[in-house]
């Protein structure tokens with residue numbers, strides 16, 4: 226049985242769907258009850274990952290755990306030490322853990338914004354469990370933050386209009402996670418993904434200005450792009466995120482490292498097909514911007 230945390234979120238929902246469709250037994254975990262839409266046969270368990278012990282009852286019969294820490298949990302810095310969650314998983318019989326991390330834990334080893342996620346990576350590596358770490362770049366779905374101004378004014382306002390990064394489709398991340406979770410080793414033997422850290426990006430770099438144009442193409446109407454200064458963007462972001470996270474995010478968007486600009490081959494290799502580009506994502510999600 227596979228336990229999926231973050232099961233009602235952007236990645237968790239399609240991951241639960243993919244695992245259930247492949248015939249896996251799945252327990253979906255989130256704090257709130259599920260309003261709708263879990264596939265038939267999927268058990269739901271309410272737990273708060275900030276209290277490691279609350280995960281314990283979800284683990285009965287589990288052999289693999291997909292561990293996703295919400296942005297909120299990583300920003301708070303609250304909750305128990307990361308090792309506590311891994312200890313609970315191990316005591317509950319889990320043999321394998323797949324952690325959803327972030328590319329920046331590798332590219333920005335000193336960034337305060339990713340310190341807690343780095344601590345979770347360390348805890349996973351030292352857990353004694355078989356492990357795989359997924360390090361995605363920024364998500365295509367962050368563009369949903371532009372849905373209201375695109376709907377009402379056909380405008381995207383963002384900083385660093387011409388800095389292109391290879392953003393990734395969370396649906397691809399869910400598919401990769403399902404593949405990794407379903408292909409563990411037999412008891413006592415290691416599997417093909419054990420001890421691996423995969424960097425998961427989209428198929429090509431795309432700038433905010435190009436994203437606005439892709440949304441326009443998907444809608445069949447032009448979408449204007451307005452470039453914000455770093456300071457103006459910082460002001461907006463400070464109303465929703467702590468300062469260290471805002472500055473860490475703006476550093477990546479404005480002055481990406483060479484590694485952050487690069488397309489990684491890992492997603493295509495694990496998917497067995499090219500990763501989904503932003504333009505295709507925009508066509509699939511045009512209704513949210515209409």
Ligand SMILES: NC(=O)c1ccc[n+]([C@@H]2O[C@H](COP(=O)([O-])OP(=O)(O)OC[C@H]3O[C@@H](n4cnc5c(N)ncnc54)[C@H](OP(=O)(O)O)[C@@H]3O)[C@@H](O)[C@H]2O)c1
Pocket residue numbers: 230231232233234235236237254255256257258272273274275293294295296297298299325326327328342361362363364367
């Ligand atoms: N956005 C990006 O560009 C980007 C890039 C790289 C990495 N990431 C990483 O992606 C992760 C976010 O994934 P996502 O977008 O799929 O998340 P999401 O859509 O915000 O969903 C979060 C999920 O976690 C559950 N959850 C939240 N707090 C919880 C808690 N304390 N205990 C148990 N469950 C909890 C939520 O349900 P309830 O609220 O009901 O509990 C929900 O199911 C973060 O770790 C982030 O660092 C994001």
